[in-house]
Amino acid sequence: MPTTPSQPSQAPKSRSNPIRLIAIVLLACIVLLGLVVLITWLIVKPKRLVYTIEDGSIQNFNLTNDHLSADFDFVIRSYNPNKRVSIYYDSIQATVNYNDQTVAFSGVDPFYQRHRNVTRFDVKFTAHSTALPSSVSNDLQLEKRSGKIQFDVWLKARIRFKVGAWKSRHRTLRVSCAPVLEFSRPKNLKRTYCYAEI
Secondary structure, three states: OOOOOOOOOOOOOOOOOHHHHHHHHHHHHHHHHHHHHHHHHHHHOOOOOEEEEEEEEEEEEEEEOOEEEEEEEEEEEEEEOOOOOEEEEEEEEEEEEEOOEEEEEEEEOOEEEOOOEEEEEEEEEEEEEEEOOHHHHHHHHHHHHHOEEEOEEEEEEEEEEEEOOEEOOOEEEEEEEOOEEEOOOOOOOOOEEOEEEO
C-alpha cells in the first residue's frame, strides 16, 4: 500500500512579546541615564564645601544643679568652591553640643548658593535649663573657671546639587565645628575651620 509522503511540519511563527520589549527599552533608558549622570559628575568633579565659624559669643551663662542656661550666637561662613555646581539648601538643622550632649537647637532658613559663592548666616541658640549628666556638668564648670569652653557646633542639611538644568536627588550634608569661646572676650572668637562631608 503506497505511503503518502508526510509534509514537513511548519515551525511556529515567532511572536514578539510586547512586555519583554518594553522591559528592554526601560532598562536601556535607565542605563543610559545613569551613564549620563556619571559622566556629568566626573566632568564637573565637585569639590568639598568649605565651612568656617567666623565669630561667636556666649552670654547669660548659668550652670546650676546640673542645668545649663545660655545664649549662643555664631556667624557661619559657607563657601562653594565649585566652578559649575550650585547648591539648594532645602533645610538646615543646627545644634550646640558639649561632650556629645546636645545643649541647644536651632535652624537656618533655606537658601540657594551659586557656584564660587560665599554665604554667611547668623545662627542663634538658646539653652533653657538644659539637664546635663553630673559628669558633663562638672567638666563644663571646670572649663568655665579656666575662662574658655570648647563647644561643638553641628549642622545637618538636606541639599541638592544643580549643574545647568540638571538637579540631583536630595543628599545629606553634615558639618562639624569645634569653636573655643572665651569668656574674657566673648566677641573675639578666632576663625574655626569645620569638617564637611556628604
